[in-house]
Structure formats: C-alpha cells, structure tokens
Amino acid sequence: MQNHLSFIPLGGIGDVTKNMYLYEYNNQILIVDCGLGFADETMLGVDLLLPDISYLLKSQKQIVGMALTHGHEDHIGALPFLLESLLPAGRQVPSFPIVGTPFTAALANEKLKEFRVNRKVETVRFDKPDIQFGAFNLTFVRVTHSVPDSSNIFIRTPMGNFYHASDFKFDNTPFDGKTTDIAKIESLGKVGVICLMSDCLGVEKHGFSKSEITILENFEKELQNCKGKFIVTTYSSNISRLNQVIKASERVGRKVCFIGRSLTKTREVAEKLGYMKLKQGMEVELNQVKNYKDSDLTLLVAGSQGQEESAMARIANGEHREIKLRKDDVIIFSADPIPGNEVSIYSMIDSIAKSGARVLYSAVSRDFHVSGHAFRSDLKKMADLIKPKWITPIGGNFRHMALYGVMAQDLGYNKKDVFLIENGQEIVFTKDSARPGKVISLKKVYVDDISGEELESFVLRDRQKLSNSGIVIILAEIDSENGSLVNKPDIIIRGFTEYNISRLRIKLFEELKKVFGSKKGKVTNWIYVRKQVGETAERLIFKTAKRRPLVLPVVIEV
C-alpha cells in the first residue's frame, strides 16, 4: 500500500476556468468541482471546454465522492457533460455521492434536470456535521464570493489536513449578511494544515477586496436621477447584486422585470430557497412592460459579457422585440470585462451610446461592480489564518500563480514551499514531505453550445475529431446600408456525403435568405452579423444533418 496523498488538478490551473481537482489516497479519489471552460476567439467554432477526465476513466481507483465549492459555471458546469456524455458506450460512472451547499446543489440539480441526467447533488449545510467520503472527511466553510453559499472545504485525510480555498473574499458586510466564517477558518488552521490550495486570481490587486454593500447607494443615486428605464446587466448567479438593484428600485418605487433565460432561471432557484424575495406586485412580466411608463421600470438583463445572442445584445442592437432604448434610459454594466470579451462588450456599449442613452461601465465608473475574488490582503489573511506548511495557488493564470508565489515569500515562505504547477501535474504529500510527482497528459476537450446563452442541446467533441466532423464555410455578402444578403452566398462544405452537400447548400441558402432577406437598416455591429450567420448555419445543419461541423462564417461588407 502506498503511503501518500496525491493532489492532481485536471483543470483550473493556469487557465482560470474548468476547475476540477483530485485528491487521491490509496485507491480512493475525492473530486472537488467539475467546471466548464470558456473558449477564446482563437478556437474557431468552439464555445466551451471540459476538463479531460480520461485519467479518471482509465484509473482502477474508486471515486468516493465529489464536492462542489460553489455554483459558478466554471465549478459545476461540466457536471451534465461528464457524468454521462463523456462515458464510452457501455461504461457507467460508479454512483458516487455528489455534495454541495444549498444554492450550489440547487443550481447543479437544475442543470442536471435540464440535460436529463439522472443524478442528484445532495445538499450539505454549513451548520451540519462533516461529510465522510471513504478516507476523506470534509468540513464546509462559508465564504463570501459573488454567488450565494460559496464554500471552502477543509479536507481531513490520513496523511494530514488540506484546506481547499477556491474562489473567496473576506467581505465583512455582504448584502445577505452571511460573512466568511473567520472563526471557523482560524480554528481549522489551529488543527493544522499541510497544504493550502488558494484562489489567486485577484493577487494583482492590493489591499482588501471591496464589500458588496458599497454599491447599494450608488444604484440608488443613479435611480433617483433616471428619467427613463433603468437597465442593469450582471452575472445571472450574482443574487446579492440583483437583490441590491431590486431593493434600490423598491425604494424609488420602480417595478422590476427579469430578461434573459439564464437570469429567470437562477432567479427561480433563488426564490425557491428564499434568497430573493420580491414584494407582491413588484415584478413585471416581459410582455407586460409595454403597459408601464419607462420611469416606472427597472430591467435586469442577462448578457454583461457581450454574449452575442443575449438579451442585452439584442437590446443594444435595437433588435429586441419588447425593449427599445430611449435617450432617457440608463444602462449599467455591473460586471468587469473578462479578458478577451472587450471587443464584444465595447461594441455593445458603442451601440448603446448611439441611442443617446446614458451607459455606465467599469472604464467610466467603478461604482457599480466589486470583484468576488480575494485581493492581496485577503489572500495573505487566509494564508495567515490557515498557516499551512505548503501552498498551491489555484484558479488563476500562470501570471497570477507566479505573483502569489512572490507574495508568499513576504509571508515567510520559501520559494520551494509554493507549488506553481500546471494542470495534470501531481503533487505527492506524505506526513512530512511534498514533491512534484507524475504528469498526466491532458487533452483539450471541447463542447459546442450552439445556442449561446441558451443551453438547449449540445454535442460533445474532441478537438482531434474536428477534421472528421466536417467543415462549412459561408461567405456571405451583406449590404452595409440595410443589413440584407447580397447575391447567393458562397458555401464551401467538406466532410459530408455528396448528397448531403447539395441538400445542405440549398437549405443554407434558403435559411440565410430568410434571416437576412429583409432590410433592417444600417449595419452598426459587424461582429453580431458574423455570429448570426454562423449560428443560423449551425442550427440549420444540425436540424438537417444532425451533425455539428466546424462552421466558419465570413462576412463581406458590400
């Protein structure tokens, strides 16, 4: 019998998203988190990434349980894909237990239900006894972050204790009053921790992360001066942020309308758990908005990252059926751009500015967003409370991990006490040593999400298979003056049967003619047009041929 504990990240190191970590002891494996990754624009035709779990599938070891730290997509989003879809035919994941705090479990179960995956995440409560998964004993610790019920996990093993500090910050005045449980962290630190796995994404920023409460009065002030619609876009899961906007709206006598599928969904979950309460008559349905004066309305809208199919994008581009921007409206981006999304977001903001409405975003005002992540002082405080022998920064890009390493030296750690590793790199812990172990080779695993924000259907695909799935290139000439299709688009199809190619070509032309046939007015957002061509094609091809080739839309401005 080996006498050590292995920590292996399958995702979440060096790339922020698709968080998934393994703790192995003898033949037992504990999994922490199971998140999605987000593709950048260099990955053409691909929207989402998954952690590569081939190591788990090949391993003879037993998965004794999975623990979810919080309800963000990059921590729970891969669940429906990995629990069933990725399995080779005939194999089944042994039915290990999966646990998460109330909001985490509720969001994860919604997702599993939506994808018709017959598994259930069990709810753990912060005030209930520990969870025992084989040789692992788990204590959930409440922390503040940008989604309710976020947790860190204290993991007792026969080799010693670990503290898994995924996304957190020390907010002493969170909007829901539920602070990070500092007393518990301190007492767990005193029990003794071998290694702290710590969030590091905010390490570039000095001081403590600002409190959520600081923005409530800023919303109120803006609301008091707003003569038109008050529109706020933020992450759907940031319930405290939504609650602050709702509270401020209530104070000035405005009604609230939720717009966007992801928002209405998380809102339902939050309401069911009692995390969001709207007074009787406070809410307006989207199709009732037209019956109210603009100055009576606050709209909570999904799409703060510039997602091209989101409600916010449609509103910004003047293509939303119910909501039209007017010059007295105020639009607030209550979120920072994630690196890589700037072009889409700024293009959206420019479109809004053209309507004459007032638009506020982080480059103009820092008043409407605070980060959910620990800044440098929070990170130091955590390390100081836990007092671990070793530290592994997680959940950051390499530049953040490296900077955490430098910061740890200020705290008295030696360089070799801080492990700067890549995904797939094992760290081997014994009672009195820690060293890098084997390296598991990980592949990029992609999943296509054809309908943007609306995860209605999906198909899994390994990048290796891309060339086999075929490729469709569409050269569409669009009239810049009226947004309509000029000439027959040039369509190149590879990897389909001759029969399918000619059928697809005809259908694609018909569909594009339908979507881009009517004149809509001057094109202001070419990014949006290009994505629209791509998505029209993807949907049609899936409907017609039940396949998902790589679709490359090329839009030619005429």
Place this chain on the structure above:
Amino acid sequence: MQNHLSFIPLGGIGDVTKNMYLYEYNNQILIVDCGLGFADETMLGVDLLLPDISYLLKSQKQIVGMALTHGHEDHIGALPFLLESLLPAGRQVPSFPIVGTPFTAALANEKLKEFRVNRKVETVRFDKPDIQFGAFNLTFVRVTHSVPDSSNIFIRTPMGNFYHASDFKFDNTPFDGKTTDIAKIESLGKVGVICLMSDCLGVEKHGFSKSEITILENFEKELQNCKGKFIVTTYSSNISRLNQVIKASERVGRKVCFIGRSLTKTREVAEKLGYMKLKQGMEVELNQVKNYKDSDLTLLVAGSQGQEESAMARIANGEHREIKLRKDDVIIFSADPIPGNEVSIYSMIDSIAKSGARVLYSAVSRDFHVSGHAFRSDLKKMADLIKPKWITPIGGNFRHMALYGVMAQDLGYNKKDVFLIENGQEIVFTKDSARPGKVISLKKVYVDDISGEELESFVLRDRQKLSNSGIVIILAEIDSENGSLVNKPDIIIRGFTEYNISRLRIKLFEELKKVFGSKKGKVTNWIYVRKQVGETAERLIFKTAKRRPLVLPVVIEV
C-alpha cells in the same frame, strides 16, 4: 459660389484609428492626417484598414495641401498607400504640398522612402510663420503627446477659424521639457474659433492626464533591484519613454540594446534629429549581447501589444535566437493594452511568468506607463482656452464622443452645439451657423500586411473583392507535446485555377512540413501557432501565385 466651409471626416470618428479629415472651402480641400486603421479579430485575414478616399478621387475639387498633426501610424500610416497605390491606373494625385513638424515629417518620409513612393513631406517649425494652403492659413501649435513634436493646428478660413485638436494632453513636465504651448492656445482662442475638433479618447478618466516624468524614478527603483536583464517593451515612437529608460540605465551603469525593426528605425530618426542621444559606448548591438553579463544590460524591445511576430513575442515564447529569459530578469510592459489585444498580451505575460522572471504590466503596477491622451480635465481646459462656438469630438469611439457631449454640457454648451457624427458625415459651417450636411458613403478598405511588424510588401484590397481573391483554409494538426505537424494538413482552396490549386497544395504542404517539421517542445501558446500557420501560408502563396487570398488557419491540437 457656395458660401460655406465643410468639415468631413473620412476616418477617425467612431473607430479611433485611420484618422483623416477634410476641410472644404469652395473648390479647395485641405486634408488633415492620413492614418492607418487596425483590424480586430472579427476581420479574418486582414491586418490594416485605410480611409476610403473615393470621395476625393471623384471630387472635382482641388487638394490644396495636407497637414500631419503627429507621427503615429494612425495619423500618417496610410500615406504610402493612398498617395500612389490606391490610384486607378493612369491617374495621378495632383502634387499638393504635405507638411508636418520635424519628427512627424522625418517619420513620414522614412515610410515613403521604404515604400519607394516619390513624395516628400516638408518640415514646418513651431517658431516659423504660418503655412498658407489656398484659402487656408495654418498655425501649428506644440502639444504634449506620446511622440515628439505633436501638434494641434489652428486653421484660418474665410468662414472663420477652426482649432483641430487631435491627440494631446497638458503635460507640464514632459521629459523633453517641451510643454504644450498654452499661451499660444489662449491667444488663438482670443482670436475667435468657430469650431473645436477635439480628441476625446481619454474622456472616461477624471482629472488631468499624468506627467511622463512621474515614471522615471520608478524605472530607476526597479533597475536598482534588478539582478538580471532589464527588459522594457513600449511603443517604438514613444521617444521620451525610451529616453527615460536610457537615462535610468545610464545612472545605474547599464548598457542599452534596441531589439525589433520598428524600434531601431524610429531610434535612427530620433538620433538624427537630436531627440535621442546615447553616450559613447552606451549601446550594445544585438549580436554582441552575449558578451555582456545580464546585469549589465537593458533591452528595449518592440511588441508591447502582443504582436505575434514581434521581438517581444519571440523572447516570451523562448524562440528568440539571442535573448533567453532567466529568472532574475525583469520585464516591463510600459504600455496599456489596446482593447482587443488583451488575449495576446496576457498570453505573452503568462509565457514570461513561466520562465520565472519578474513581469510588470498595467494590471500589476501603474508605475510604468502614463497615457498620452487628454483626460477629462485636460479636455475641459482646452475647450475653455479655445472657447469655440461649436465642438466636434474626434478620435474616439462613439461611447467617448457621447461622454464628451455630456461633459460639454457641464461647460455650458447646449446639446446641439456638440456634433456627434460618424465618418462621412459633413458638417456645414457658415459665419453664424453650423448644421449637418450630406453623408458620404464610405466603404471599409483593407490592406494586408503579411509580415506583421515588418512592412516589407503589401497589397491593397477592398473587402468586396475578397470572394474574388480566393480563399485558402488550412486544417493543421499540431502535436501539443512537441509543436510539430501531425499528418498531412487538410487544405481547401477556392478561387484559383485547377493548375494553381494542385501546385499550391503541394507547396503548402512542403512549406508547413519545413516550418513545423522539427520538434520544438511543448506548445504553450496556441494563438502564436495559429498565426504562424497563417503567415507561413500567406507568404508561400504570394511567392507562388502572387496573390493574397483570405487565409484561414485552423489548428487542431493533437
């Protein structure tokens, strides 16, 4: 005879770059600036944009002169393309005079020489008499910005006076001691100005733009603590910034090496004009670097925006022949990311962080860069000195222009006094009125710059012709473990003759095998690989077929 003056922007409004403005009086046209635009990632296969000058080519009016405000690419970069290349066969631009301040003219003439365009930009000096171009009288006013000899232009016309305030800020302590000529601006304001055309890019930021001098001591402090190579990357034309690094290096006894073609070129121009002086023996040639200790060296490197073929990219990716990063090195990004470049820049920074070197960039430290643009207080001060009747914000995205409009209301202007226009929108000025006039329909004009930073050759191309120039798609499978090509790449070619297609396919395969044949080590930067595939193909196709089709590289990770 019409009795009005027309202002028509051909570029620079709503999209920041490709600045080009027309002032028309009767049958005379004055052109201000002639800049390049930079394509974002939504414009596949295209690197640069040009202002559309078809209006000028069709017009029967006479171009009486062109004035350049400063030496940045987005103000002078289109000169070699537009002065000759864009002309239909058999036509010639009438030989109107072109003027600019000493550094502006020197940079522009370098560029014209490089492209073998037989035209000359004449030098104007701030202390010399005004320039008369037909009915236009031009007074150049010195302003501070991030390139030497930046100017604003006071334009006297029979219809009244205009103040063209392209990129500027009020830096009271610039490194070269040459401050914005406030006294002159004030006296020109007193002469009376109908309309102020004002930079607005920095309007999101409150207060005054910080002085260049504030970063000198920060460089010195960093240098004193640096035990390895001291590497700074910034814009090649930011001579004051380079001078500050040189001065700080001199103080601590380090020698300086310039790396990157654009840098060595601007450096030559600056030296010739006496704007950059290196003490005897202070400079080290790149091929001599190996003879010095790391701690004796400061490297000034081109590529601060993550350009994939730049010297900085090659150093970051461990692919530079002479320069290898070591853990004691310090690398400073002395520039902010331009929106859209974040993914490339951060990927570069992550690569550097993996080397163990210390890397400083704006998210970590604001100590090593200041903006060259006016912030809100600078903008207000300019408007206050000029006291124009009307204002047209220029050189910003629409969100900046809209915000400038709101700010102008604080200064007592009515909404209708500030023109928020788009490129191609004429404003018609008479002695006592100003109103929007005709709209010139402008097309996007693209230019391909196949060799990234190194503008060796080029070809002009209108987007409309894209489908006629052909398209080449390359699906290359690259081994993530060693960076080499796996299998024969799948190559799709459209729009070439059958003969050319088969020839190209063979040659492309051979070329890609050559470039990606040898094993190089684990791939860390997929963006770079994809661009490399694209550029390898573009070069080969141009060499073989003398054509520039749209090349879409698709890299499949294996």
